[in-house]
Amino acid sequence: MAFDPAKKWDTFCLDTNPHDGTTFFDVVLNPCEEGKVSQNWSVTPTGNIKNEATGFCVDVKGSNYKDGTQILAFPCGAGGTQANQVWTPPRGASGTW
Numbered sequence: 001m002a003f004d005p006a007k008k009w010d011t012f013c014l015d016t017n018p019h020d021g022t023t024f025f026d027v028v029l030n031p032c033e034e035g036k037v038s039q040n041w042s043v044t045p046t047g048n049i050k051n052e053a054t055g056f057c058v059d060v061k062g063s064n065y066k067d068g069t070q071i072l073a074f075p076c077g078a079g080g081t082q083a084n085q086v087w088t089p090p091r092g093a094s095g096t097w
Helices: none
Strands: 011-019 026-031 040-041 049-051 059-060 071-074
Touching: none
Parallel strands: none
Antiparallel strands: 011 026, 026 071, 040 049, 049 059, 059 071
C-alpha cells in the first residue's frame, strides 16, 4: 500500500468497491478524487486501517498471508486486535488520511 496524505491528482488512492449481497468490500486503487469519502482512511490505536465511509477495516482474506492474497474491507473484529486486520502503517500515517 502507498501512503500519500496529499492525494495528488495524478496518483491513485486506496478505495473500496462494494459487492452486492456480501458483508465486505474489495480494497482497490482508484484515481484520487477530492471529497470521495471511500478514499478516506484512519489508523486506529490498535493498528487497524479503517475506511471512513464503511467503518470497515482492511483485512487479509481468510487470514491467508501468502503473496497475492486478496485484501478486503471487512467489519472490524475482536476489539481491533484480530490478527488479519492489524497493520504496521508507515511513519506519518497516524490519524486520518
